[in-house]
Amino acid sequence: MNADDRWAITETVSRAGHVVDSGDLDRLDTVFSSDAVYDMSAVGVGMPVLTGTEAVREGALRMGANGPVAHHVTNVVIVREDETQAEVDSKGLLLMPDGTVQSVVHHDVLRHGEDGWRITRRVIVPQLAALSGRHTAGAPS
Helix, strand or coil, rough: CCHHHHHHHHHHHHHHHHHHHHHCCHHHHCCEEEEEEECCHHHCCCCCCCEEEHHHHHHHHHHHCCCCCCEEEEEEEEEEECCCEEEEEEEEEEECCCCEEEEEEEEEEEEECCCEEEEEEEEEEEEECCCCCCCCCCCCC
């Protein structure tokens, strides 16, 4: 994997929030593969695991005004890669309609195809505990 691939992967992960926040849901195919699995079941919003860009689009429309006002992606790290697939972790901050901010972690799998890099699997997990609430191997006590 070269620097251009790494840049394109990061760009694809970052573009997801822009597409959703702009309401341009007909462009989900610039971010997700047609068979993408989108799993935010751990977030606790009552959303089932969604499969395919049409299901992701319908899920976003169902959330409507209750969904995040803005999605901010940061700390994008490619954790495993080969020439056609990459596993990527990133942090997400969600600005909610009531003004609160939620922190999540995205665990993505991207695949390279004829249209470039697309997310084929996204699992979103809330980050609910501070470091003091977790055990870290080798950390001083």
